[in-house]
Amino acid sequence: MDNLCxxxxxxxxxxxxxxSRRLTRDSTQLSWVRCACGSLQMRQQPRGGEVSVLTRGRPTSDMSNLGNGHSELPSH
Ligand SMILES: [Zn+2]
Structure with a gap:
């Protein structure tokens, strides 16, 4: 597995x-991982198998809003 965020x-x-990590009844490990940018991943790894990323969230809004002007703020 050599993917990048x-x-x-x-x-x-x-x-x-x-x-968090937990094992399902069929010995698949499910884990939640937070990335450096704040996005959440849910990963699945069958026993003895490869990790796969099931879902990947967005970065935290705090970080993505940094540097972006807020157009609704009064400019005068
Ligand atoms: Zn990331």
Whole structure:
């Protein structure tokens, strides 16, 4: 697995922060991982198998809003 986060380029192979892990009844490990940019991933790994990323969220709004002007703010 050599994918990179599409938001910040963090390698998927090196989880930035593992939030939770659990085993399902068929010994598949499900884990939630937070990326350096704040996006959440849900990963699945069958016993003895490859990790796959099931879903990937967006970066935290705080970070994506940095540097973006707020057009609704009065400018005068
Ligand atoms: Zn990221």
């Amino acid at each position: 599409p938001h910040c380029g963090w390698p998927d192979a090196e989880p930035y922060q593992v939030i």
